[in-house]
Structure formats: C-alpha cells, structure tokens
Amino acid sequence: MTEKLLKKDDIGKLYSELEKEYKFYAPTKVQGNIAFKQISNAEEIELEYLNSKVPPKDVLFPQKEIIFEYRYEGKEVIIEERKDLDDKLLIFGVRPCDAYSFKLLEDFFASGDFQDDVFLKKRENATIIGIGCNSPRQSCFCTSVGGHPFQKESTDIFLSDLGDNYLVEAISEKGENLVKKLSWLVDIKKGDVEKSKELAKLAEDSFTTKFNFDLVTKVLDENFEHPVWQEISESCIGCSSCTFLCPTCTCFDVIDENDEYNNRGRRIRIWDTCQSCLYTLETSGHNPRPAKIQRCRNRIMHKFSYYPSNYDCLGCVGCGRCITACPVNNELRLIIDKILEIEEKSGEKVSA
Amino acid sequence: MGLETEIKDIETNLREIAKGLLKEKKVDVIIGYMEGTLPMLSQPIIIDNEEDVDKLLWNNLCYVNLAKYLVPRVPRFVDPEKGNLKVGVVSKGCVGRALIHLASENKINLDEITIIGIPCNGVVNRQRIEMEIGEKEILEVSVLGNNVIVKGKDFEKEFPFDEYMNDLCKGCKIRKPPLISKYPDLCVGECEEYSSIVDEFTDIEEYDSKTPEEKWKYITDALSVCTRCYACREACPMCYCNLCFVDQNKPIWFGKTTDLPDVIVYHLIRAMHMAGRCVACGACSLVCPMGIDLNKINRKLEKIVKERFGFTSGLDPDAKPPMVDFKMEDAEEFMLEED
Amino acid sequence: MPNPYIPVLTKVKSMVSENEVNDIKTFELEFVNEEEYKAFDYIPGQFAEISIIGKGECPIGIASSPTEEGTIKFTIKKMGTVTSGFHNCDIGDTIGVRGPLGNGWPMEELKGKNIVVIGGGFAFSTLRSLVLYVLDDKHRKDYGDITVIYGNRNSGEVLYRDVLEEWEKRDDIDVVLTIDREEEGWARKVGFVAAVVKEVAPSSENAVAVVCGPPIMIKTAQDELEKLNWKDEQILNSLEMRMKCGIGKCGRCNIGEKFVCIDGPVFSLAELKRMPKEY
Numbered sequence: 005m006t007e008k009l010l011k012k013d014d015i016g017k018l019y020s021e022l023e024k025e026y027k028f029y030a031p032t033k034v035q036g037n038i039a040f041k042q043i044s045n046a047e048e049i050e051l052e053y054l055n056s057k058v059p060p061k062d063v064l065f066p067q068k069e070i071i072f073e074y075r076y077e078g079k080e081v082i083i084e085e086r087k088d089l090d091d092k093l094l095i096f097g098v099r100p101c102d103a104y105s106f107k108l109l110e111d112f113f114a115s116g117d118f119q120d121d122v123f124l125k126k127r128e129n130a131t132i133i134g135i136g137c138n139s140p141r142q143s144c145f146c147t148s149v150g151g152h153p154f155q156k157e158s159t160d161i162f163l164s165d166l167g168d169n170y171l172v173e174a175i176s177e178k179g180e181n182l183v184k185k186l187s188w189l190v191d192i193k194k195g196d197v198e199k200s201k202e203l204a205k206l207a208e209d210s211f212t213t214k215f216n217f218d219l220v221t222k223v224l225d226e227n228f229e230h231p232v233w234q235e236i237s238e239s240c241i242g243c244s245s246c247t248f249l250c251p252t253c254t255c256f257d258v259i260d261e262n263d264e265y266n267n268r269g270r271r272i273r274i275w276d277t278c279q280s281c282l283y284t285l286e287t288s289g290h291n292p293r294p295a296k297i298q299r300c301r302n303r304i305m306h307k308f309s310y311y312p313s314n315y316d317c318l319g320c321v322g323c324g325r326c327i328t329a330c331p332v333n334n335e336l337r338l339i340i341d342k343i344l345e346i347e348e349k350s351g352e353k354v355s356a
Numbered sequence: 357m358g359l360e361t362e363i364k365d366i367e368t369n370l371r372e373i374a375k376g377l378l379k380e381k382k383v384d385v386i387i388g389y390m391e392g393t394l395p396m397l398s399q400p401i402i403i404d405n406e407e408d409v410d411k412l413l414w415n416n417l418c419y420v421n422l423a424k425y426l427v428p429r430v431p432r433f434v435d436p437e438k439g440n441l442k443v444g445v446v447s448k449g450c451v452g453r454a455l456i457h458l459a460s461e462n463k464i465n466l467d468e469i470t471i472i473g474i475p476c477n478g479v480v481n482r483q484r485i486e487m488e489i490g491e492k493e494i495l496e497v498s499v500l501g502n503n504v505i506v507k508g509k510d511f512e513k514e515f516p517f518d519e520y521m522n523d524l525c526k527g528c529k530i531r532k533p534p535l536i537s538k539y540p541d542l543c544v545g546e547c548e549e550y551s552s553i554v555d556e557f558t559d560i561e562e563y564d565s566k567t568p569e570e571k572w573k574y575i576t577d578a579l580s581v582c583t584r585c586y587a588c589r590e591a592c593p594m595c596y597c598n599l600c601f602v603d604q605n606k607p608i609w610f611g612k613t614t615d616l617p618d619v620i621v622y623h624l625i626r627a628m629h630m631a632g633r634c635v636a637c638g639a640c641s642l643v644c645p646m647g648i649d650l651n652k653i654n655r656k657l658e659k660i661v662k663e664r665f666g667f668t669s670g671l672d673p674d675a676k677p678p679m680v681d682f683k684m685e686d687a688e689e690f691m692l693e694e695d
Numbered sequence: 696m697p698n699p700y701i702p703v704l705t706k707v708k709s710m711v712s713e714n715e716v717n718d719i720k721t722f723e724l725e726f727v728n729e730e731e732y733k734a735f736d737y738i739p740g741q742f743a744e745i746s747i748i749g750k751g752e753c754p755i756g757i758a759s760s761p762t763e764e765g766t767i768k769f770t771i772k773k774m775g776t777v778t779s780g781f782h783n784c785d786i787g788d789t790i791g792v793r794g795p796l797g798n799g800w801p802m803e804e805l806k807g808k809n810i811v812v813i814g815g816g817f818a819f820s821t822l823r824s825l826v827l828y829v830l831d832d833k834h835r836k837d838y839g840d841i842t843v844i845y846g847n848r849n850s851g852e853v854l855y856r857d858v859l860e861e862w863e864k865r866d867d868i869d870v871v872l873t874i875d876r877e878e879e880g881w882a883r884k885v886g887f888v889a890a891v892v893k894e895v896a897p898s899s900e901n902a903v904a905v906v907c908g909p910p911i912m913i914k915t916a917q918d919e920l921e922k923l924n925w926k927d928e929q930i931l932n933s934l935e936m937r938m939k940c941g942i943g944k945c946g947r948c949n950i951g952e953k954f955v956c957i958d959g960p961v962f963s964l965a966e967l968k969r970m971p972k973e974y
Contacts, residue, residue: 035581036487037646053491057646058583067583068613071700074748081704081748081789116957118699118942139509141493142394228971238432239400241424243587245645255946258939261611262749269749271700274613275584276947282603283947284973286937287775290910292950292973297431302949302973310952331587331643332420333392333399605776 006174008189009196010163016046021186026094026131029063031056040095049096054141059251059325060102061109063095064126067248067275071122071258075268089125096133097163100155101146101323103134105251107158111315112254131178134159135170138203143324143335145213151322154204164200171200215340217308217318223347224309228301232346236339237300239332244277246326247303252319253277278302304339359416359502359517362477366414370446370474373545374409377444383470385433387425388446389418395497395506396482400425402432412446416480416504416517417497419642421635422446423454423593427463440468448476450637452533452547453670454593457635460673463596466539473533473547478517478525479638480504483647485515523559524638524651534671553668557659563652564659575620575653581646582619584612588640588650589626594633601625623653631657632677635670699942702746702791703731707784708766715851718773719817720782721758724790725766735795737761738802739824740933740961743794744941745769747784751777754938754956757795758820760827762834767792770820770854796941797960800825800905800931809839811897813916815846815888815908821933822907823855830868842869842897846888846912849874850881871895889915899925907933917964927965934960934974950974 010018022028031038032048040060043049073084098106110127113120137144137153146152156162160179163170171192174183183189247253257276262269276283279299284292293299311319327335370388377383390401390411398417403409422445426433433441445455452471458464485506486494496507503514518526532548557564566574586602589595601609602622609625611618634654641651661667664687665678705724713719724745726732737743737757746752753775759768773782784790800821810829814822822843829838843862847853853872862870873884873891884891888908897904897920904920906913917930936948936955943957951970953959962970 035577035646035648036483037581038491039581050491054493068615076749079706079787079789081791083701083704083748085698085701113944116943118944118957119696120700120942120944121696121698122700139493142495234431238402238430239425241587241590243590243643244585245587245643248583248585249645254944256939256944257612258752258945259612260746260749260751271748272613273945276945278946280603284937286935287778292936298973305951306949310949313952328394329645331591331639331645333394333397335393338393 006172006180006183007192007197008172008183008186009192010170010172010189012051012168012170014188015049015051017188018186019043019046019049022094026092028094028096029060030096040098051097053097054139055099055102055323055325057325057329058249059105059323060095060098061105061251063093064106064130065109065123065254069122069256069273071271071273073268073270075266077267086122089122090129093126093130094133095130098132098134098159099137099323100134100153100158101144101151101321102251103132103158104146104151104155105321105323106130106132108252108315108317108319108321109254115315131161131182132159133161133163135163135165136200136204137207138165140207140210141324142212143327144322145211145215145324145337146322147208147211148213148215148217149318149320149322152204153207154200164203166196166199166203169196171196213324213337215337216344219347220308220340220343221312221318223343224305227343227346228305230346232342233297233301236304236334236342237297239334240279240296240300241332242279242281242296242299243331244275244279245329245331247277247279248275249325249329251321251323251325252307255283278306304343359477359504360499363414363416363499366474366477367412369545370414370472371409371412373472374403374412374444374446375406377470377472377544378404378406378409382442383444384435384441386412386444386446386472387422388412388472389414389420389422391415392417395494396480396486402430414446414474416478416499416521417482418448419479419482419522419637419639420591421454421593421637421639422451423458424591424639426455426469427458427593427596440465442468442470444470444472447471447473447533448637449528449530449532449534450476450635450670452543453530453635454637455670456534456536456673457633457670457677458593458596460675460677461633466536466542466673469542471533471543471545471547473543473545475546476525476528476531478521478528479642480517481520481522482642483644483649485520487647488515489513522638522642523649524636524641524655527556527558528636529553529555530668530670536673538673550671553671555658555662555668557655557662560652560655560659563656576616578648578652579619579623580616582614582623582648583646584614584619584622585645587643587645591639591643592630593637593639594630594635595626601629623650627653627657630654632661632665632667632679633669634658699793700940702744702748702752702793703728703735705767705790705792707786707788707790709786710784713770713854718782719770719854720773721768721770721855722781722784722790723759723766723768724792726792727789732765735767735792737767737795738799739828740800740821741795741797742821742941742960743767743769743792743796744938745781745793746791747777747780748789748791750780752791752793752939753777754796754941756821756824756933756960758823760824760831762828762831770817770823772817793941796956798958800933800961802828805829805903806837807839807901809898809900809902810841811902811904812841812843812845813888813892813904813906813908814844815912815916816848816852817854818907818909818933819845819854822905823858825905826862826868827858830862830865835867839901840869841867842871842895844871844873844888844891844895846873846875846891846908849876850878887915888912889919892916892919893922896923899923899929902929904930905933906930927968928963930964931961932964932967934962936960936974 038056174180256273307319535549709723948955
C-alpha cells in the first residue's frame with residue numbers, strides 16, 4: 005500500500021491535474037451548507053467541514069435521474085439510452101460512513117437477477133477519495149454499525165488530516181494507480197503514520213452514542229405488533245427529511261415526462277420515500293400502509309431487520325443525519341432506546 | 357427583565373397551569389415542548405398526568421407549531437370509546453392563531469381545545485447561528501443576560517438574542533394567543549385581546565426594497581438547494597389537504613424533481629395557497645433541513661393581503677379568510693370602469 | 696445483460712373487449728423485433744411492466760400462455776391515467792414492455808398434482824395463462840385433474856368467454872362458472888365463489904389450489920378450503936401491489952423483507968402468514 009503526503013497547499017494542484025480526466029466532485033459551500041458538487045475551480049473546495057447535509061449518494065444516485073429519452077415519429081418510438089455513463093468521476097473528501105454507504109448501495113443495486121446498470125456503471129467509473137473524521141459528532145455512531153471514523157476499506161484513496169498535510173494511503177488498485185500518477189506527492193516522514201493512528205484512536209474514543217444492534221435486530225424481529233410503535237410514531241409529521249438525507253435510502257419513483265407539442269420526452273426516476281402516504285397507494289384506492297405508525301415502523305424495520313435478513317448487514321452507516329435533520333427531534337437514538345426497553349421489560353417479567 | 361428570568365417565569369407559570377388543568381380534569385392530555393436531544397433542538401411531548409408536568413419547558417427553541425397535531429388528530433388525542441379527548445395546547449401567539457384559524461376553516465372544534473397561553477418572547481434563529489458557527493459542532497446552548505451562549509469543543513460565542521431572534525419574531529405583534537369572547541373558557545394563562553393589529557412587516561423590509569430582478573435572484577438562489585422533502589408542508593398546520601396539489605396525477609400539474617422550474621412552482625403555489633392563512637409561526641423555515649428561509653415568500657403575500665383586505669389570520673374563528681370570501685368593499689381596480 | 700429499465704417495443708395487434716361495460720380489454724401485442732420475442736421467455740403467473748411511453752407504466756399479469764405462440768396478451772381494466780391511455784390506443788400503436796418479471800406459478804412443482812383454480816372477477820388473467828399451459832398437448836399428461844371455479848358479479852363480467860366455452864367442451868377439465876345473483880339466460884351455477892367451493896368440495900389429496908381475486912373472495916374461499924382440510928402450503932395466491940421498477944430496486948412493493956416483484960407475486964398461504972399484514 006503506497007503512502008504519500010499531500011500538502012494542503014497543493015490541493016489546487018491536485019484539482020488541476022485530475023479535472024482533466026475526471027469530473028471532480030468535492031465538498032463546497034452552497035447557500036451556507038456543505039454539499040458535494042462538481043467544482044469548476046480549486047477555491048471552491050472546502051477543507052474544513054464536518055459533513056454535508058445531503059449525502060454524496062446524490063452524486064451517483066441523484067434526486068432526478070434520466071432513465072432514457074424518447075421521441076415519437078408517427079406511431080414509432082425511438083428510445084435513446086444514456087450516453088454519459090462512461091464519464092469518469094472523482095469524489096473527493098468522502099467521510100468513511102458515506103464511503104461505506106457506496107458499498108451498500110452497490111451491493112443493493114447489483115443484487116438479484118436484475119442489475120441497475122445506470123447506478124453500477126457510474127459507480128465503476130467513480131474514484132472515491134475518503135477522509136478520516138478527526139472529530140466525530142455527538143450524533144455519529146458508525147462504530148455501532150461496524151464502521152470506524154478512519155475506516156478505509158470502501159475508499160480508493162484514504163486521507164488523514166494531520167494538520168498542514170494529509171497522509172495519503174492508496175487502498176484499492178484504482179487508488180494505487182492514481183497515486184502513482186500523482187508523482188509529485190511528497191514522501192511521508194517518520195511519525196506520520198503513527199500520528200494518523202493516534203488520531204484514529206482519539207476519534208474512536210470520542211463517541212458518545214453506542215448501540216448493540218444485534219440485540220436491536222432480534223427485538224425488532226419479535227415485536228412487529230408491539231404497542232411501542234404507537235409511542236415511537238406519535239410526534240412524526242411524515243415529511244421525508246430522514247429518508248432523503250439517508251446515505252442508504254434508495255427508494256425511487258418512475259415518471260414519464262412528456263412534451264406533447266414536440267412529440268418527445270423522457271422517463272426519469274426521482275427520490276421517493278416510504279414515509280409518504282402515497283407510497284403504497286394503489287389505483288383501486290387500497291393502501292397497505294394507510295397509517296403513519298405503519299410507515300414509521302417500516303423505515304426502522306427496513307434498516308435494522310429486513311436489510312440484515314436479505315443482505316446480512318445493517319442498512320445503516322451511522323452518519324447521524326436523520327438525527328440532526330428531524331424537524332420534531334423524533335430521532336433514531338430515542339427510537340432505539342424505546343425498542344430496547346421492550347427487551348428489558350420482558351426480561352424483568354421473566355425473572356420476577 | 358433579562359432573558360433568563362423571562363424564560364424561567366414562562367416555564368414556571370406554564371407548569372403550574374398545566375398541573376392545575378390535569379388535576380381538575382379540565383383537559384385529558386396536554387401537548388407542549390420538551391428538551392431536545394441535541395443543542396438547538398426541541399421536541400413536542402404529550403403528557404396525561406400531573407407527575408410529568410416538569411418535562412414541559414420553554415426555551416426559545418420551541419419552533420414546531422403544535423397546532424399541526426390537531427389536524428388530523430394524532431391517535432393519542434382520540435379515545436376509542438370516548439371519542440375526541442380534551443386537549444390542552446401550550447401556545448405561543450402563533451400557535452394560538454393557528455388553532456383559531458383552523459377553527460374558522462371548520463377543521464377543529466374549539467370546545468375540545470384549551471389554549472394554554474404563554475407570552476412568547478421569540479424563537480432563536482438556529483439556522484443563522486449554525487451557519488455563522490460554520491463547520492464546528494455545537495455542544496451546548498445556554499442563556500446569560502440577554503445573550504445566547506453557544507459552546508463547542510474549542511469555541512464559545514455570544515449572540516445577542518434581540519438580533520439573533522427569528523426575523524419574524526422581531527416585529528411580532530401577536531406574542532400571546534388571542535382571547536375570543538365567544539369562547540370564554542378557551543384560554544388559560546397569558547392571552548390577550550387584539551382589536552386591530554398594525555404589522556409593519558419589518559422582517560421583509562430588506563427583501564421588499566430589492567428590484568424585481570434582485571428579488572427573482574434572491575428567490576431562485578435560496579430555492580436552488582431544495583430537496584423536495586416537504587418538511588415545510590408537513591410542519592405547516594394549514595397544510596392539511598388529503599391530496600396535495602403536488603401529488604395529484606389527474607392532471608399532473610408540474611414535476612416533482614429538484615429542477616429549478618419545478619421547485620419554484622411548488623413553493624410559489626404553496627405560498628399562494630397560504631395567502632390569508634399563514635400565521636407567521638416560521639415553522640416552515642425552521643424545519644427546513646437545508647435552512648431555506650421559506651417564510652419570506654409567505655410574509656410578502658401576507659403584506660399584500662393586509663393591504664388589500666385589511667385581514668389578519670387567526671384572530672376570529674368566525675372570520676372567513678379573504679381567499680374564500682368576498683366583501684362588497686373589496687377593491688376592483690383590475691376591472692374596467694363603468695361608463 | 697440488457698439494461699432492465701429500457702422497454703422492448705411491441706405493437707398493438709388486436710384489442711378485444713372482454714366485458715359488457717367495455718372497461719376491460721385484452722390487448723394482443725406483437726414484438727417489433729423477432730429476437731426480442733424469443734428472449735421473452737415466460738411462464739404462467741409472471742407479469743410485465745407495460746407502458747405507453749410518455750404516459751406511464753404499470754405492472755400487468757400476462758394473460759397469454761407461452762404455448763400461444765407469436766404474440767403476448769394482457770388484460771387491462773380502465774382505472775387510472777395509464778390504463779385509460781391503453782384503452783384509447785389504436786391498432787399499430789407502440790407499447791413498451793419490460794419483462795417477464797416475477798416468480799410465476801411454480802409449474803415444475805405442480806407437476807403430477809391435481810390443480811384447483813379458484814378465480815374471481817378480473818383477476819382471472821394469469822389463471823387463463825396457467826390453465827391454457829396445462830391443457831396444452833405438450834403438457835397435459837404432466838398434470839393431474841384440473842378444476843376451475845370462476846365467479847363474477849354478473850354474466851356481463853365473465854372474461855375469456857371463447858376460451859371458457861372450449862374448456863367446458865373438454866373432458867379433461869372440470870369448469871364451474873358462477874355469478875353472484877340469478878340472471879335470466881344463465882343456466883350455470885349461482886352463488887359466491889366460497890359457496891361454490893364448499894359445494895364442489897375439491898379434495899386436498901395431492902392437490903394445489905390457486906386462488907386469485909378480490910381480497911374478500913380470497914379470504915372466504917380459503918376459509919372453505921381450510922374446512923376441507925387443505926394445508927396452507929397447498930394454497931397459492933398471486934398478490935398485487937403498487938410497483939414502479941418491477942425489478943426489486945425502487946423499494947415500494949416490499950412486504951416485510953420480501954419484494955412482491957421479485958420474490959412474488961406468487962406466494963403460498965403458509966409464506967403469507969409469516970409475513971407482516973401489509974398488503
């Protein structure tokens with residue numbers, strides 16, 4: 005594994021070299037928030053940030069995505085598939101939780117008999133430069149879902165913020181090739197790798213939120229109809245902030261947009277949310293999940309019960325965005341506490 | 357009176373009243389606010405016994421409009437046998453206005469509500485503070501003198517409350533819920549009778565002074581980050597339509613994407629649907645995950661409604677909002693003159 | 696592998712009205728490209744996402760049997776925007792098809808067994824596919840006795856009359872048609888499907904029941920089967936859910952951890968009882 009040093013002053017140089025070959029996405033300030041956008045000059049890159057409001061999933065799985073375009077010639081339909089899926093992308097500054105979410109998204113879209121070509125082609129052409137978290141937040145809990153603030157596995161190149169420099173570690177083959185190309189990167193000095201390990205340990209020890217998710221999955225599997233769900237869904241207002249800002253939520257709606265006057269149009273997919281009452285509404289009027297409590301329950305079950313059943317891992321990366329974004333503060337930690345209380349109470353009954 | 361004392365007084369009175377109401381069974385449940393799990397947040401809480409009144413609090417971070425939970429009634433407010441329970445709602449001025457306006461639209465029955473009035477002294481503009489602090493985690497929020505103190509791992513900053521209050525709250529003239537003479541038992545606590553409101557709309561002065569091109573740029577820039585999450589619609593007590601115009605498909609009025617045309621049409625049409633109904637609670641701006649100050653658009657429309665129809669929403673449960681009614685005095689300068 | 700989101704193009708060859716009020720039509724589609732037809736290898740019970748490109752897409756069960764060569768058939772009821780669009784089609788219009796999707800009826804496991812087909816109303820389309828497949832000369836000997844119980848509100852609602860009349864003439868299949876209320880000119884049975892099931896009393900020995908129809912019919916018919924000692928594993932249902940992608944990616948058709956579009960739409964009653972009641 006190649007290890008090099010990237011001076012923070014050289015970020016501009018990194019950008020100008022890479023933007024010739026890649027579409028360069030980096031954290032930048034948009035209307036006061038950090039967002040991962042394609043940047044047009046190095047000054048736009050924000051190096052001091054906690055995390056973006058909208059997760060970088062929206063680079064590979066945007067809110068609106070064209071599936072195909074079409075035009076009518078009389079009764080004939082000509083379908084034009086996407087041609088830009090072979091463009092190379094580089095996403096700079098992805099936190100380990102979001103990098104892990106890319107792996108979950110990839111596994112999900114590739115699973116089963118049908119592969120989602122649109123996402124998978126883009127993922128294949130994307131290079132992820134991750135960066136470790138020196139200061140995880142109170143709402144972060146990646147260590148409880150098998151992650152770590154300095155987890156490197158899902159990235160191609162991993163950066164550790166040592167102050168004036170970044171320690172650069174090539175993780176994957178793609179990463180190795182890229183680091184070799186960046187021949188001007190400086191050699192590491194004695195102590196750099198140790199410093200990174202120290203920062204990793206400090207970050208790991210700073211977590212205040214910790215869960216035992218194995219227990220959570222077990223309790224969820226056994227308590228689908230438990231009255232605790234009434235309490236959990238009480239203050240929820242059914243907006244979709246938690247699902248839209250979640251790095252692993254992938255539900256979408258498919259819509260045909262038709263330009264009648266020009267006999268052409270496109271089929272697009274847009275983000276959708278299981279929290280909407282229309283999500284499962286059938287044309288006949290029948291709705292499998294008409295009540296808010298069922299929709300609230302579905303999201304938690306999906307992340308912590310159905311996902312483990314289907315893919316052997318949790319559907320959550322511990323980024324904490326749902327915790328900070330919920331307008332009524334009906335946050336995940338409270339929900340998990342209430343769920344685990346079921347187990348405690350039943351334990352008491354047994355022993356008494 | 358310093359900010360700290362104000363908060364303490366409001367809280368103590370509130371808890372006493374709540375305790376009394378529950379004890380004398382004048383209400384079955386009370387909905388109010390409690391401590392959030394993170395600094396700068398608060399959450400709604402529903403209590404049904406006196407022991408829990410100490411969970412109720414007031415801390416200038418109570419930005420959710422509690423009237424939302426009455427339309428439609430959340431299951432906790434309905435007993436399978438008794439029917440609708442009597443609900444006590446901890447109300448700042450705008451929450452009280454919302455309840456009364458919903459009554460004027462026949463969505464709630466004021467006989468089933470008790471408004472627990474508190475003299476709101478403004479809500480902190482948390483998004484402005486968070487943006488000024490920037491990319492550093494806020495670990496503690498407290499009040500000292502007339503300042504809001506925000507602390508993090510290696511920083512501490514003071515924000516004068518008068519300046520960092522929500523723009524809406526700065527010029528607010530309806531800080532306590534309105535008293536309605538027709539419903540003498542409706543309000544307990546601090547409420548006030550309002551005969552006429554003079555609203556200077558100081559919060560949109562800066563916006564209003566822009567040229568049309570500048571206004572358009574301001575709106576398009578602000579809305580460019582919208583993710584179409586609909587937190588604004590779900591937090592607004594006036595948005596109670598069973599099928600929102602956004603979701604209709606016969607016909608599909610416009611798209612649901614984050615393309616600028618779709619976003620602008622959504623917000624502007626929603627603002628039109630709010631004209632004459634908005635109670636200026638600011639929940640839409642404060643719940644937006646992207647921090648967009650949505651309320652500016654609504655307030656501009658409220659200014660126009662006030663000028664043309666002399667109407668302020670939420671003060672009279674019998675008054676019809678201007679968009680569903682007409683009066684012979686309504687100006688008709690757009691009509692042709694009679695010969 | 697071809698992109699599963701891109702529809703294959705077909706043309707409307709014929710449209711046949713199936714009921715008196717003219718809101719259910721069967722569309723026969725022929726593929727523009729012969730190879731794409733050959734690649735559309737389906738079994739009864741599967742569905743496809745068919746679309747009027749520009750209006751929208753909806754999941755419809757395939758009504759034709761793979762033994763009916765050359766074209767595929769879908770029976771569509773006019774309910775919403777997209778289905779109304781179908782009903783306003785002309786011969787020769789282009790229809791997009793994505794499929795075949797779903798797990799279909801378990802034709803291999805049904806071999807050697809007696810099959811009891813219980814259908815109600817408009818849900819009979821994939822049952823038509825199943826019965827035609829089983830009755831085909833190539834397959835008939837692989838399967839045991841076949842009983843079809845098919846109920847409708849009134850005689851005007853009975854679908855596939857031509858095919859049903861053919862079946863009634865055969866001696867290797869037992870067809871019992873019923874309508875809810877007496878009608879002049881209707882010589883066959885009268886009564887709800889559940890009552891007819893009770894009367895016919897199909898034996899559960901070495902048999903599988905395939906039940907498709909409105910929820911109330913499914914419930915009452917299954918109750919009758921239970922009284923006749925049918926086990927949950929022997930009863931199959933085909934579920935309907937709102938679907939968009941049809942390939943298990945958009946998330947909305949989930950019931951618990953299963954997706955109706957890939958793990959279903961065919962589920963046994965035993966499986967359904969283990970799933971949350973959100974369908």
